[in-house]
Amino acid sequence: MPSNQSMMTETRKIEGIGPQKIVEVQNLKKYFYLKNGAILTAVDDLSFEIGCGETLGLVGESGCGKTTCGRTVIGLYQATAGEVRFNGKNIFTLAKNEKQDFTKKAQIIFQDPYASLDPRMTVADIISEGLDIHKMYSLKERYEKVHELLALVGLNKEHANRFPHEFSGGQRQRIGIARALAIEPQFIVCDEPISALDVSIQAQIINLLIKLQRDLKLTYLFIAHDLSMVRHISDRVGVMYLGSMVEIGQSDELYNNPQHPYTKALLSAIPIPDPEIEKNRKRIELEGEVPSPINPKPGCRFKGRCRYAKPLCEQERPQLKQVTLDHFVACHLY
């Protein structure tokens, strides 16, 4: 089977990213209060920014809080504490008309193209849901817009009156992308948009997202657990572990010069296409599972799986520290 990397054709270009920040996340917390009184700390004190036209990749094992982070950033969840600023305004304190404007400018593409499309709706109705809510077009214009969006994502207008079950997984994800693009957003949270797809289809969807970003000047928060795929689409990558950002930096810098023991272990698991290098490569085995985010203990969240843990790691939670230009790590080794 070809590797994800060898199938890539589009390359990510950073040109066009301005200094202007479109998303600013500050000390974001999202806790879920369980019936037995326990607290699930899905996102715990997360801070990052995304520049206009940039893609920030967010990676980590299942249960690390990356999806909750994406949904909170887009306003689908109310934050427990902290701020998400979109174009300078805190999305949790917007007035009604500002909130409506925000929902037009910020959209989400969901992970599962099978579950995220209503099987009783036609493709045209699915894509134009947002247009209808925001009363953006007349009936004639609505159909023209749907046809335009279908073409944009590599489908055609004959697909408009069909139902989701008539499409493959990759085509359904294209429909999901067309739906997200319908109201001409500036920012899209891509919540594991390729995880449920075959490897051959994953590359096509990534290439489509890269092309759309270039053509429409979009900004992405791209959430995934496949690190090799994330590198191709991301300008910067953030690594999450148990609700916290443990490392964040420019893609190439982070992949070539990882600092956090967790990032090193994740990267060591990516297969290398060269058989000679692959044969001699040493994989860092992570012992144990990701611990529960319910009532976490003090100190570094990674301490139970870290071979370098020292007494300080038991007591004090490390904060992000700058290691090189635009490269930060949260670990007491630095």
Ligand code: SF4
């Ligand atoms: Fe390991 Fe300590 Fe660094 Fe955590 S802070 S990753 S336990 S060395």
